[in-house]
Amino acid sequence: MSPNQPLPQKENAVFKKILRCYENKQYKNGLKLAKQILSNPKYAEHGETLAMKGLLLNCLRRKDEAYEHVKRGLKSDVKSHVCWHVFGLLQRSDRKYDEAIRAYRNALKCDSDHIQILRDLSLLQIQMRDLEGYKETRHKLFTLRPTQKASWIGLAMSYHLLDDHEMAVKLIDEFLKIQNKTSYDYEQSELLLYELQIIFESGNYVEVLQRMDHNAGLIYDKLSLMEMRAEVYLRLEKFDLAEKLYNELITRNPENKAFYYGMMKARCLDKDEDKVAMLEEFSKKFPRAQIPRRLPLNMSSGETFRSLVDDYMRRAITKGVPPLFVDLKPLYADPQNVKIIEELIEMYLQNLVISSTFESAGGDGAELQPVTSVVWTLYLACQHFDHIGDTKRALELVERAIEHTPTLIELYLAKAKFYKHAGNMIGAVQCLDEAQALDTADRYINSKCAKYMLKAKLLDEAEAMCAKFTRENVSAMENLNEMQCMWFQTECANAYSKLNRYGDALKKCHEVDRHFVEIIEDQFDFHTYCMRKTTLRSYIGLLRLEDVVRGHPFYFKAARIAIKTYLRLHDHPLNDKKAEQDQLESTLSKSELKKLRSKQKKAQEKVRQDEKENKDKKVANDDEKLEDTLNPEKLERPENPLEEAIRFLKPLQELSPKNIETHLLAYEIYMRTGKPLLMLQCLKRAHRLQPDHPQLHVCLAHFVSKVANQDLTGPVGAVVEKQLSSLLSGKQKSAKDLNSDFLQQHRDSYAHAVAAATVLYELDKTKQSEALKLLNFEADPLIKHGVTRERCEEVMELLESGAFGAIGDAEYLKAFKNSCARRFPLAEVFQATGVISAPRPASADATADRQISQDV
Known part of the structure; x- marks a missing residue:
């Protein structure tokens, strides 16, 4: 008291x-x-x-x-x-x-x-x-x-x-x-x-070993003890003892990748040939294990690789393993591996059709394969050709596979992915819609279909698709927010941003941000629980995870969209809503104005009715949600957009410093705040990561032309001069010279040509024709790579938004669009109509014919 x-x-x-x-x-x-x-x-x-x-x-x-x-x-x-x-x-x-x-x-x-x-x-x-x-x-x-x-x-x-x-x-x-x-x-x-x-973390491995021996009878998590002991033996270079332990661990779990890598260290294997021999030894010892068959593919090349990957693919195709291509995708980093895999796939396709075997018709000991091997080989082949950019061949193969087995849902998913990669999201949605109709109880297909609908900017359809699996009597958007379904919210934010619905896009970004806040808050209950239950190792792991949780890709995607949206609202703020309303009313006739007022009155009445119903609710959680709702109209009219952008940027700078896009976004923000030292810091960090990045060149040229030429005196001027000199390799260059050298060094890359064209026009508005010439990849024989669909879409957007000024020659835009359409014939954005429908599969036509005959 x-x-x-x-x-x-x-x-x-x-x-x-x-x-x-x-x-x-x-x-x-x-x-x-x-x-x-x-x-x-x-x-x-x-x-x-x-x-x-x-x-x-x-x-x-x-x-x-x-x-x-x-x-x-x-x-x-x-x-x-x-x-x-x-x-x-x-x-x-x-x-x-x-x-x-x-x-x-x-x-x-x-x-x-x-x-x-x-x-x-x-x-x-x-x-x-x-x-x-x-x-x-x-x-x-x-x-x-x-x-x-x-x-x-x-x-x-x-x-x-x-x-x-x-x-x-x-x-x-x-x-x-x-x-x-x-x-x-x-x-x-x-x-x-x-x-x-x-x-162990202190580095006193001898003491760890002594305590293990002393307390072995009191520790009951034997697996953790064995793993730690094996790691200690490696650190103390007691390789014989480590090898013995890793042998026991592999026997316990032959599918644990870490145990095999530990065994390689214990045997002091440096050469890839020795590692492959060791893994072959374990694959014979554990014939049903997959890991000792898969790991050698990462360490082999040439004929050894051909032999190993041949055996690996045959087993998977015979067994019918759907994610085979996903498993093999890391091997595509080596062009030689890609060539070998393609040759084997072509051989399988030919031989399975002719003789139902993987070998040629006259091969000795050729084993007949099940009928399903054909469709799984086609499935692997179409994914392979899509990955290397041959969309036409990929679509041909997937159509053959669908004709062979029209009920295999994976084929429709693959076909949708091919259309997505080709830039035809409507066709992709049609394929996934058909896949979802084949199995309406599969939540993965439902989610995939909704994701593609969002990419196609079909927001209402995507919400309706998700509503099939969300809680009844609650809107799908609200339920997905409660479930912290961040893939849906990031895709929604991206779609809203493309539709220029900035308030809705920012609302989704803030919802994702709140999910991460809640994840951090949720650790609060574990501070006492873990200590009471003595789950201390897991607790330390939790604390360390929470410290870096905002480094997750979901947060990065949402933060990137939010930052770009706030930058857009800073550069082009929206008009006051009342002013917009007055401007709209001034353009309407009396009858149209009367209709508009009637609609507004009904909408206001509905809002009042909803508020009254909400006030009558007794549930505290519902009241809290209503108070906590983010208002899109307020979000798209922020008082200080740059401060809001910096709030999203700071976690990226702390937890995603190795992503160059973090520093490029930071430069865009600090450029608008007029802080030269922070801008220079962003440039240096980005330069350490990727000095030849196209967007970095645009930022560096801007800094040289706009900031470095200012009358910077005192310590700021000295720092800028010194650090800029190190960025430019000790040479004093003007922005024009910097751009010329950059273009000369990367003349064969379209991405770098676009960056150089952007800088060229920004430095001198009279150089528009030269800049536009650099953008024409079809007329420039020096451009060898980098002409991707995404890059061409960005250029189209820049041209249409006026980033290169008003283009007087209307034929230029048309010619550029036609060039892109020839290079990417399925992409919607380059077509005159804007939309290309996917061809209906043969199975769909057959279904329609049966339905017509039944109706008749």
Whole structure:
């Protein structure tokens, strides 16, 4: 009880009941009891009672009232640790962790030894990765409760996270001495393994080995123990012992890739031939295992590779393994491998049709293959030709496969992928729609179909497709958001962005961002759980994962779309909505204006009705969702778009620094903020990753022409001059010379030619004709590679958006489009009609004919 506002015995007993009601989640009963105390005029402003009432109201989702009561309580009794503790709990519930930590520290000033406040503070400190503060708090808890397991483990873990491995090991050793258990104990076993992990990370491998030998009987996770022991033997160069252990591990699980690589290190195999021989040895020992047959393909070449991949593909085709091509795709990095695989596939196709064998008709010992081998060979072949860019041959082969087996869904998925790669998303959607109709219960096909619909900008159709597998009576969009279905939201954001619906695109990006916030928040519950259950190795893995979770590709995609959208809104902000409405009304006739007003009135009435229904809902979660809804109209009219873009950029800079696009996006932002040193930093980081990147050249040329030529004085000017000189290899070049040299060095690449044309026009608007000439890949015999469909679509977009100015020659655009259409005949964007429908499969025609005959 607070000494400033003591309660009489009767009221104090009621206050204790309030605390029990809170602990037992009887919040309404607690409010009734609080009312008993506060209704007495003497205690109407009793601080701790007001604070507890606020806490109970917060649990009932009445946040405004909760904060009002807690602040009144603090004002009434500012030296009460209860009031500060409750205020911290409210801030924590709103995820305002910094404010909650400050509140807890104020509470500890009033009562420095309060156990619960110290525990709550330690949870927030580890959540915010305040490791020094966490260590201090755990040390305080340790001194107050030296007999509790959590005190020892928490303090040891705090030292481990600060890389003080020696102190962490000492604490665990002392704790184990106190325990002195000899019978089976899972928690002790996990604690010993955690201790071994700490020593291993410290690099003291001899001690790890000694402790393993000493505690082997008390550790019951034998697999983890064997794996760690084998790794220690490798680090200590005890290769004979390591080989013996890896032999045992491979026997236990012959499909674990890491064990084979460990065995190679144990046998000190450096040559690929020796590694292949070792893997062949294990493939004979474990004939049903796949890994010892697959790994040699990564390490062989020439005739050895031909023999191994031939055997591997034959087995998979005979067995009917759908993901065979996905398994082989990493081998396509070597052109020689591609040639060998293609020759083998062509041989299989020819021989299976003629003799139903993989060998030629007169081959000795040729084994007849099942009928399904033909369709699986066709399936592999069409994927192969699509991957090497021969879309025409891929479509021919997949049509043959469908004619052979019209019910194999994988064929329709492959055909859709080929159309997607060719730039015909409508045709791809048609193929997937047919695949989905063949198996309506397959959620993967449903999701794939929805994804392709989004790529084709068919948003309503995609939502309807997803609705087949989402919860009833809830919109598919809302349900997918609840399930954190980020592939759907990133594709939606991309589609909205292409449709210039910037508010909706940003809403999806913010939803993805919130998912990552929730993933980070979800670790909060594990801080106490893992310590209580002694799953310490998994807990450390969780903490390290959460530190880098925003480096996931889903976040990168969403952040990229958000940054580009905010840059677009900064360069071309949308008009005020009221001004847009007035402008629209001024162009309408009286009858049209009357219709518009009628529609607006109905829409407003519907919104009011929805709001009324929502207010009547009693479920707290629904109320919270309504308050938390992102408004697209507000999002597409931000007060400071660049600040919002930087908020998405910072996690990319921290966790995706090896992706050059991170630094190019950063340059675009800082270019608009006018910060030369930050722009230069982005250029240097990008230059270290890929100095010949086309977009980097555009940024560097801009920096040389626009920034470096400014009158930069003092330290800023000195830094810019020095660092720019290192970027330009010590040569002082103008932007024009830089562009000429760049074009000369990369004359055979279309991507670099486009970058050079962009810089050429930006530097001198009178050079439009020369820039356009560089874009014409068909008329330039020097361009040998880089003419991809995606690149041509980007150029088309640049030309149509006016990036190269107003093109007076209308025939140029038409000729460029025709050139692209000849190079990519299936791509929708280069066709006059804009859409090419996919040809109907023979199976679909047959189905239609049967339906017509039945109707007749």
